[in-house]
Amino acid sequence: MSNPSRPAGAPEEIPYEQEWELYHNSFSLCSKKLRVCMAELGLPYESHHIHLIETGAYENVGRDYLAVNPKGLVPVLVHRGRPIYESHEEIVYAARHAGDRGRALLPEDAALRSEVDHWIDCASLVGDDPMADTHLRAGHCIPGLTVPIFATMVSHIPVREILKGLLTHPNKERPLIFLTLKLAGIERLPKLVPAMKLMRRSLKHMGMHLDRLGEQLDKHGEDWIAGASFSLADVSWMVILDRLVEVDWDGVLWGDDRRPSVAAYWQRLASRKSYREQIVDMRCEITRLGIDEVKRAKREHPALREALEG
Ligand SMILES: N[C@@H](CCC(=O)N[C@@H](CS)C(=O)NCC(=O)O)C(=O)O
Known part of the structure; x- marks a missing residue:
């Protein structure tokens, strides 16, 4: 099978001990997609586990990890030493190597398969600017909608750690955004006009x-995106929701009876074992604090809630 998304300079083989190895981060959406997928399969x-600055440190741009992915992005799935890049391709690769369980999550029937592919794609972060084309992909809406929790999580990271990214991170915009969020704090988010525009x-x-x-x-009135069977489309949307x-x-x-089908779908996703074990139980302390602090800031600053929710 070809590996079309191998970044320039990426290795063809990585030292390994187990058939499957996963480089991932507890908070990263694409990493959650892989953890849930592997559990379901x-x-x-x-x-x-590789830290990103939002969970504490730029481990992803350290020498050891750049040898795995020269772009410094997670997740990377490694199968018998062969690295696979891009989470939407990694989940398909894993399903193809998982026998009957894989066929259940990635149907062979052509019409069903193209439906599953469509919904995987819509939930993906594709290309070098995953904040562009938010109208085309739900996945591309995620970076903008993550800004409030970035602001609360980064309040727990020392400025000196964030600054290190100016030297080490290939994309200097990232440390600058985190520094700005750290200095502004979530209460002053409404004053950060470009961030607010992106969020809206x-x-x-x-x-x-x-x-x-x-x-x-x-359309079909069944539990999952492609019908009665849980598929990789649902894995991809679990992490979005x-x-x-x-x-x-x-x-x-989807509160207050808005989008009731989505609300009910979310309840079904959230009650899966893979959701509990691979997402909820793996949340790090900084994320747990960040979640509470977004809610608290909106309660204590009605102007912030108004600016965010409009
Ligand atoms: N298209 C890639 C996107 C990977 C990606 O953007 N990963 C983010 C976390 S979800 C990351 O590693 N960010 C770290 C950084 O940019 O420093 C995929 O689907 O795997």
């Missing part, structure tokens, strides 16, 4: 994607 793997656009477009998701669920809940967007997007 019943594939055990060796875990290599992302919220509007996420609403449109969720409308389509609701229509898809209503989880992120919206983490950042307290669920009320505005």
